[in-house]
Amino acid sequence: MNTLKSMFGWLLVLGVLMSPVLCQDEETIITVCQEEDNDLRVDCLLEPKANYHTDYEFSMSKGSKETIINTNISGIMPDPKFRHNTFVTELEPYGFRLIMMSFTITENTTFICKVTKIQKTLSVELDTIQPCSAISLFLLGYHWLSLLVPLCIVQLWEGF
Ligand SMILES: *[C@@H]1O[C@H](CO)[C@@H](O)[C@H](O)[C@H]1NC(C)=O
Numbered sequence: 001m002n003t004l005k006s007m008f009g010w011l012l013v014l015g016v017l018m019s020p021v022l023c024q025d026e027e028t029i030i031t032v033c034q035e036e037d038n039d040l041r042v043d044c045l046l047e048p049k050a051n052y053h054t055d056y057e058f059s060m061s062k063g064s065k066e067t068i069i070n071t072n073i074s075g076i077m078p079d080p081k082f083r084h085n086t087f088v089t090e091l092e093p094y095g096f097r098l099i100m101m102s103f104t105i106t107e108n109t110t111f112i113c114k115v116t117k118i119q120k121t122l123s124v125e126l127d128t129i130q131p132c133s134a135i136s137l138f139l140l141g142y143h144w145l146s147l148l149v150p151l152c153i154v155q156l157w158e159g160f
Pocket residue numbers: 053054055056072073074090
């Protein structure tokens with residue numbers, strides 16, 4: 001019981017610490033990190049619009065060139081070089097995770113994800129990609145997000 005209490009306290013403290021980060025829009029909707037096996041992981045926590053057929057598209061751009069990495073929008077083809085080494089899984093309660101096998105960025109890159117026509121982008125600077133282990137708390141934290149949302153609201157409130 002005590003452990004549970006202290007764990008909850010710890011979560012709360014962590015939640016407060018992380019809430020400024022979590023409350024930031026783009027940065028929390030898309031996260032990019034490097035897995036231990038060198039896969040690049042892009043999580044896109046966009047909530048699909050209601051009453052739409054859910055679809056997703058991951059792409060990246062360097063300069064003005066946009067490359068489709070993976071999508072299930074019918075009629076759109078990913079770039080051939082990503083056709084066999086990337087896959088997408090669904091996250092709970094919503095969102096999509098893109099895995100790019102044995103991939104890392106070699107220059108500053110903007111990642112774009114679209115879900116039901118809503119689009120978010122995240123610019124990633126070379127050398128700032130974190131190992132996923134460092135942010136796994138975040139993803140664990142995804143379940144606590146509901147717990148943290150009130151904190152975001154409190155923060156917003158305090159911001160006024
Ligand atoms: C795309 O994926 C979503 C989520 O898995 C699914 O609901 C949807 O039917 C898929 N769309 C197509 C065109 O396959």
